[in-house]
Amino acid sequence: MIDQKWLRAAICLVLVVLVLGAPQPGRAQQSAELVIFPTVSEVQVGETFQVWVNVVDVVDLYAFELNVTFPPQLVQAVSVENGGFLTPWMELPFIYNDIGLVRLDVTQINPTPPQSGSGCLMVITFQAQATIGTGALRIGESILADIDGIPMDYSAVNGSVWVCEGGVCQRIFLPLVVK
Numbered sequence: 001m002i003d004q005k006w007l008r009a010a011i012c013l014v015l016v017v018l019v020l021g022a023p024q025p026g027r028a029q030q031s032a033e034l035v036i037f038p039t040v041s042e043v044q045v046g047e048t049f050q051v052w053v054n055v056v057d058v059v060d061l062y063a064f065e066l067n068v069t070f071p072p073q074l075v076q077a078v079s080v081e082n083g084g085f086l087t088p089w090m091e092l093p094f095i096y097n098d099i100g101l102v103r104l105d106v107t108q109i110n111p112t113p114p115q116s117g118s119g120c121l122m123v124i125t126f127q128a129q130a131t132i133g134t135g136a137l138r139i140g141e142s143i144l145a146d147i148d149g150i151p152m153d154y155s156a157v158n159g160s161v162w163v164c165e166g167g168v169c170q171r172i173f174l175p176l177v178v179k
Contacts, residue, residue, distance in 0.1 A: 032058035032152060034121075034139050036068070036159035041137075043075075043128045045165045051137060052083060053122040055144070055154075060114035061086065062147040063107035066122050071135030072100035074163045075126040080104050083120030087112050101140070114147050128163045136160050 033056040043049045053066055064086070070077065080093040080102045089109035095102050104122045108114075139156040146152060 030057060030059055032056065032061070032144060032154045033157065034066070034142065034144075034154050035157040036137050036139065039157065039159045041126075041159065041161045043126075043161065043163055045128050045130055045132065045163060048078060048125060048127045050123055050125050051159060052120050053124070053139065054083070054119065055085060055121050056118045058118070058144065058152070058154075059116045060146045061116070061144055061152070062114045063105075063143075063145045063149070064121060065103065065105045065143040067101060067103045067140035067142050068122070068124060069136075069138045069140050070100045070102070070126065070161070071133075072097055073129065073131050074133055074135045075128055075161055077102045078125040078127050080125075081123045082106055083122050085119035085121050086115055110147075126161070128161075132163055132165050134160060134162045 035054045035056060037052045037054055041049055041051060053068060055061065055064075076097045077095045080095060082088055082091045082104065086106050086108055088106045089112070090105075090107050092105040093103070102122075102124055106121070137159040139158060142154075142156075144152040144154050
């Protein structure tokens with residue numbers, strides 16, 4: 001016959017294993033959004049202008065690596081700066097005008113708390129080149145991370161640039177009238 005004391009201990013052990021091993025309810029993971037603002041930049045040849053990469057509805061952001069691509073025949077990056085949403089311990093900006101890429105790596109350091117909400121992550125200053133046309137400003141493969149370095153999900157809203165000459169950027173299409 002099994003001793004009552006051992007039976008109780010075995011049942012308690014099984015219950016502890018079941019409770020600790022059971023799947024825990026996770027908090028709903030909300031996907032942040034990265035947005036290039038303004039979504040359309042209309043500029044004149046030679047003009048310097050800025051675009052912002054904003055984060056919307058992020059939860060517990062602690063570090064990021066942002067990559068933005070641009071058409072190097074239309075614009076050249078002049079500078080890339082931290083937008084101020086995170087208090088940086090380290091920030092590393094990179095500009096690769098030959099391939100049309102800017103990158104900014106920013107991380108905080110303990111005891112700085114993670115940030116939640118919406119704000120500006122990166123400010124890019126461009127200068128329009130002599131070529132006239134339109135091109136995409138795209139958020140490339142990037143990383144948003146929490147305090148443990150775990151990547152977060154995000155969606156991206158890209159932008160575009162129109163480089164013009166003579167003051168009018170938008171093309172006006174008139175109807176064709178044929179008699």
